[in-house]
Amino acid sequence: MKFVIRGAIYNLLCILLFGLIYTSLHNHFTLDATMSKYIPPNILDIFFMSTTIQAGVGLTCIYPMTSLSKILMMVQQYFMILSNLMLIYFFTL
Numbered sequence: 449m450k451f452v453i454r455g456a457i458y459n460l461l462c463i464l465l466f467g468l469i470y471t472s473l474h475n476h477f478t479l480d481a482t483m484s485k486y487i488p489p490n491i492l493d494i495f496f497m498s499t500t501i502q503a504g505v506g507l508t509c510i511y512p513m514t515s516l517s518k519i520l521m522m523v524q525q526y527f528m529i530l531s532n533l534m535l536i537y538f539f540t541l
Contacts, residue, residue: 451538466524467498476517
């Protein structure tokens with residue numbers, strides 16, 4: 449049970465950490481799917497994106513516009529994959 453709690457805390461911290469990073473770099477993201485105009489995301493949109501990525505769903509309403517934003521999203525996805533692998537490992541002990 450303690451591994452589940454640790455996993456939940458780890459995922460929550462990743463959501464908060466990346467949400468804060470995305471908030472500080474909000475001008476690297478847009479809400480416009482066609483990217484024909486820049487629509488800035490608000491803080492709720494940013495944390496929704498962070499939660500969606502960390503949950504492994506991958507579908508968000510925010511689109512990365514720069515290479516930096518794409519790299520950050522991939523890093524968060526890596527942390528999500530790593531956390532799932534750690535939980536699988538601990539449950540098989």
